[in-house]
Amino acid sequence: MELTGAEIVVRCLQEEGVEHVFGYPGGAVLFIYDELFKQDKVKHVLVRHEQAAVHAADGYSRSTDKTGVALVTSGPGVTNAVTGIATAYMDSIPLVVITGQVPTHAIGLDAFQECDTVGITRPCVKHNFLVKDVKELALTVKKAFYIACSGRPGPVVVDIPKDVTAARAEFRYPETITMRSYNPMIKGHPGQIKKAIQALMKAKRPMIYTGGGVILGGASEELTQLVHTLGFPCTNTLMGLGGFPATDPQFLGMLGMHGTYEANMAMQHCDVLLAIGARFDDRVIGNPRHFFEEPRTIIHIDIDPSSISKRVKVDVPIVGNVREVLQELIRHLQATRERLDAQALKDWWTQIELWRGRDCLKYDRSSPLIKPQFVIEKLYEVTSGDAYVTSDVGQHQMWAAQFYKFDKPRRWISSGGLGTMGFGQPAAMGVQLAHPQAPVACVTGEASIQMCIQELSTCKQYRLPIKIVNLNNRYMGMVRQWQEFFHGNRYAESYMDALPDFVRLAESYGHGGMRVEQPEDVEPALREAFGRKKDLVFMDFITDETENVFPMVPGGKGLSEMILV
Amino acid sequence: MRHIISVLLENEAGALSRVAGLFSARGYNIESLTVAPTEDPTLSRMTIVTTGSDEVIEQITKQLNKLIDVVKVVDLSDGDHIERELMLVKVRAIGKDREEMKRMADIFRGRIIDVTDKDYTIEVTGTGSKLDAFLNAIERSAILETVRTGASGIGRGDRVLRVQ
Numbered sequence: 095m096e097l098t099g100a101e102i103v104v105r106c107l108q109e110e111g112v113e114h115v116f117g118y119p120g121g122a123v124l125f126i127y128d129e130l131f132k133q134d135k136v137k138h139v140l141v142r143h144e145q146a147a148v149h150a151a152d153g154y155s156r157s158t159d160k161t162g163v164a165l166v167t168s169g170p171g172v173t174n175a176v177t178g179i180a181t182a183y184m185d186s187i188p189l190v191v192i193t194g195q196v197p198t199h200a201i202g203l204d205a206f207q208e209c210d211t212v213g214i215t216r217p218c219v220k221h222n223f224l225v226k227d228v229k230e231l232a233l234t235v236k237k238a239f240y241i242a243c244s245g246r247p248g249p250v251v252v253d254i255p256k257d258v259t260a261a262r263a264e265f266r267y268p269e270t271i272t273m274r275s276y277n278p279m280i281k282g283h284p285g286q287i288k289k290a291i292q293a294l295m296k297a298k299r300p301m302i303y304t305g306g307g308v309i310l311g312g313a314s315e316e317l318t319q320l321v322h323t324l325g326f327p328c329t330n331t332l333m334g335l336g337g338f339p340a341t342d343p344q345f346l347g348m349l350g351m352h353g354t355y356e357a358n359m360a361m362q363h364c365d366v367l368l369a370i371g372a373r374f375d376d377r378v379i380g381n382p383r384h385f386f387e388e389p390r391t392i393i394h395i396d397i398d399p400s401s402i403s404k405r406v407k408v409d410v411p412i413v414g415n416v417r418e419v420l421q422e423l424i425r426h427l428q429a430t431r432e433r434l435d436a437q438a439l440k441d442w443w444t445q446i447e448l449w450r451g452r453d454c455l456k457y458d459r460s461s462p463l464i465k466p467q468f469v470i471e472k473l474y475e476v477t478s479g480d481a482y483v484t485s486d487v488g489q490h491q492m493w494a495a496q497f498y499k500f501d502k503p504r505r506w507i508s509s510g511g512l513g514t515m516g517f518g519q520p521a522a523m524g525v526q527l528a529h530p531q532a533p534v535a536c537v538t539g540e541a542s543i544q545m546c547i548q549e550l551s552t553c554k555q556y557r558l559p560i561k562i563v564n565l566n567n568r569y570m571g572m573v574r575q576w577q578e579f580f581h582g583n584r585y586a587e588s589y590m591d592a593l594p595d596f597v598r599l600a601e602s603y604g605h606g607g608m609r610v611e612q613p614e615d616v617e618p619a620l621r622e623a624f625g626r627k628k629d630l631v632f633m634d635f636i637t638d639e640t641e642n643v644f645p646m647v648p649g650g651k652g653l654s655e656m657i658l659v
Numbered sequence: 660m661r662h663i664i665s666v667l668l669e670n671e672a673g674a675l676s677r678v679a680g681l682f683s684a685r686g687y688n689i690e691s692l693t694v695a696p697t698e699d700p701t702l703s704r705m706t707i708v709t710t711g712s713d714e715v716i717e718q719i720t721k722q723l724n725k726l727i728d729v730v731k732v733v734d735l736s737d738g739d740h741i742e743r744e745l746m747l748v749k750v751r752a753i754g755k756d757r758e759e760m761k762r763m764a765d766i767f768r769g770r771i772i773d774v775t776d777k778d779y780t781i782e783v784t785g786t787g788s789k790l791d792a793f794l795n796a797i798e799r800s801a802i803l804e805t806v807r808t809g810a811s812g813i814g815r816g817d818r819v820l821r822v823q
Contacts, residue, residue, distance in 0.1 A: 212673055217684050221727040224672070241727060274822060275669055275730040400721035403714070 100125035120167025122194025146520035148178020153521030169207030184511025220248030245278025282414030301364035306333030307371015340499035384652025486542030489571035516545030600632035691809025
């Protein structure tokens with residue numbers, strides 16, 4: 095039987111097992127919305143701005159291992175979605191974004207709500223398609239899902255002109271797909287794995303550094319087993335938090351610009367570095383020249399060959415699926431007759447404990463003002479370390495990463511690569527829909543939250559009981575911190591004047607609101623908010639505006655050149 | 660160092676812009692880029708001439724391979740190869756220059772492919788440096804117009820780039 099393009103789109107989503115589509119209707123997608131209306135397998139979540147649709151799909155995907163789906167109309171629908179798409183691209187999150195387009199006969203004629211979607215999104219997608227023939231539609235959607243979630247994942251845009259959604263074709267959804275131009279490599283090279291084992295066994299000052307690839311590759315268990323087998327120290331990037339349990343004694347905390355003293359020092363001074371699903375980002379290794387001053391053997395496991403030897407020359411590259419490579423490594427380790435240098439390792443741990451003794455995350459606990467770190471510590475206690483935590487971008491993001499100890503993967507949902515303010519709240523919506531019973535906190539600041547604040551309305555419509563932890567210091571805190579350190583205390587445009595009354599704002603949307611001004615009120619407020627299982631509660635914590643994030647590796651400096659508190 | 664990279668890619672709308680966009684987004688040099696369909700109309704063959712350090716060239720080949728439309732990438736400079744470029748030059752050919760231009764075209768094994776009473780259009784094929792040499796050899800003021808295709812390259816002997 096022939097179906098319309100719109101019917102085909104919806105059938106494809108059903109075939110893929112998609113439960114939630116985040117979107118916003120408009121002229122070019124009206125036929126698709128009409129078909130969504132007629133069925134109830136795929137639930138549509140109406141956001142208030144297309145950026146939030148993509149962030150919500152993104153949060154949904156990060157907190158599960160599913161591909162997130164967003165649906166937006168042509169022109170401004172697409173341009174609004176671009177920030178969300180770029181966010182997902184930088185963090186390798188699998189999304190399929192379906193975009194409406196003006197009818198094929200109108201393309202290129204500057205039609206109403208026309209934009210060159212494929213051109214605009216090309217630099218920030220894994221791949222994109224313009225479907226010009228309804229006969230190609232089902233195959234294209236299949237390809238989109240396949241590309242999005244295989245290999246190094248990423249967002250894929252499918253641009254569908256309106257006339258294609260009205261035209262008819264036979265529907266057959268392919269079960270499997272092969273593409274001659276796309277064969278993501280899975281198995282690590284056995285020879286390289288042997289080389290890695292040799293290097294690891296000889297290590298005197300080893301370090302294991304892991305990133306988002308461990309989370310995306312579902313390799314946390316294997317990583318934990320490997321780290322325990324070897325007895326080596328382990329650090330996670332911002333994207334990799336939860337990949338290894340943060341409460342494990344072998345965990346040194348996050349590394350990088352706001353990483354712990356012990357993680358950064360161990361990274362700088364190790365002689366064998368095992369990097370897993372991480373990409374030696376500028377926020378992670380600081381100045382690469384300084385990083386190179388210390389000689390070390392680097393083993394790098396990644397599914398994307400272009401991530402290897404991009405910023406840092408690698409000695410033992412292993413391209414492959416992180417989980418399978420780790421399984422191979424563990425197998426070889428269990429079989430090897432070689433012994434680790436126990437004395438050297440003992441000395442190395444002694445050095446690390448000295449660094450750890452520096453207590454780099456300490457802060458003034460006697461302050462009469464609410465310290466933001468204290469709020470996160472209490473959030474951790476109140477939620478028993480078991481909440482899903484999303485964040486926006488800035489100081490609060492770093493404090494959440496430093497002070498909430500993530501023991502499980504996919505619990506920490508944050509825009510690491512693009513650093514998108516406005517991400518936290520819509521991402522939390524996606525997380526809450528994926529885990530209706532779980533506690534979901536959005537750690538944010540008074541600047542970031544205002545970038546997608548309209549989504550309070552969406553939260554009301556779908557009864558999403560997320561808890562907003564607003565660390566309100568009246569400043570774009572991270573901007574203010576840089577201005578204090580590097581721009582002579584000239585706080586150019588970083589003061590947030592004319593803030594709304596967040597409590598009344600939340601209440602006007604029908605949510606709960608609390609303003610918390612005293613340190614002793616922090617924990618009771620959190621307990622009350624998380625006790626209200628059915629309500630969104632906006633907690634406005636009035637925090638110390640002078641607080642800074644430490645340690646800090648200033649731009650251009652080396653990892654061991656931290657500013658400490 | 661100069662490299663000549665051959666790419667087989669799906670002959671689909673937008674494939675060229677993905678490659679061009681990659682080079683501009685990541686700040687890689689393009690000296691020239693040529694592309695046309697192959698004997699298999701579903702595939703295009705592209706030749707890119709670029710410059711960069713070994714690290715940059717490694718990244719270029721990896722990033723090209725990462726593009727979904729790209730089927731195969733070969734750095735022809737890794738081995739023996741042949742490259743050719745086609746140039747069309749329109750020159751003024753009046754008076755005694757007319758004979759001189761004909762002679763120069765012959766020396767460079769060029770061919771005159773269009774003639775009027777005032778000018779010649781000469782076709783020259785060869786490596787880029789040979790085409791440069793031809794332009795340097797003729798009177799500069801006599802050159803009315805030049806158009807060059809950029810280099811195409813192919814491996815020597817049994818070095819073959821194709822989809823199995």
